[in-house]
Amino acid sequence: MKLHAFPSAAAASAALAQAVAADLAAAIAARGQAVLAVSGGRSPVPFLQALAAEDINWQQVTVTLVDERVVAPDHADSNAGLVREHLLQGRAAVAAFLPLVNSGSDPQAELATASTLWRTPDVAVLGMGEDGHTASLFPAASNLAEGLAAANPAALLVVVPPAAPHTRISMTLAELQRSGKLYLAIAGDSKRRVLDAAAAAVSDTLPISHFLTAAARPLDVYWSA
Secondary structure: OEEEEEOOHHHHHHHHHHHHHHHHHHHHHHHOOEEEEEOOOOOOHHHHHHHHOOOOOHHHEEEEEOEEEOOOOOOOOOHHHHHHHHOOOHHHHHOEEOOOOOOOOOHHHHHHHHHHHOOOOOEEEEOOOOOOOEOOEOOOOOOHHHHHOOOOOOOEEEEOOOOOOOOEEEEOHHHHHHOOEEEEEEEOHHHHHHHHHHHHOOEOOEOOHHHHOOOOOOEEEEEEO
């Protein structure tokens, strides 16, 4: 883990947007294309807006999601809707978008479709809940062990959160570690305490802990007070 600390969420969002844009530009220069996976929720909005303004070749970028709720695309809780509203705007409006959910009617059918179309990201930007979950890898989820299995060949899985609403489709830990560059964006003292506890020992009670000691894909953490 490499920690980058900032005095404000705006400063952290701007710095993270610049770092991600540089990674995407490098992937485009190397392969002619790049794949970016982002997280939902309200916290990433300033980052998504800052990234949308970055001057890169967005026509060569495919945007997808780290995880998604199995809801209709126009549902208020849809991460895809958040991405369309805050990232796929301005310069970034020409990027391709690969959602994980199309209708929200059948989780297993959505998983099958998403898995068929899936492309491993060059960059993935994670968030973290105060329970230590990241992506939709929730503590005490019935298939958490599958989601955290280091040798899992699957990129995606269906998750039913024990306490949060909506069935989810989530990237697995193995697929995130197969991705090119991993970032974690968090804010506030409470999440910093969760991060510090997770960094002290790997435990399924704090799923983010499995990412903090990985040598193959070290996690760049952008934290703001």
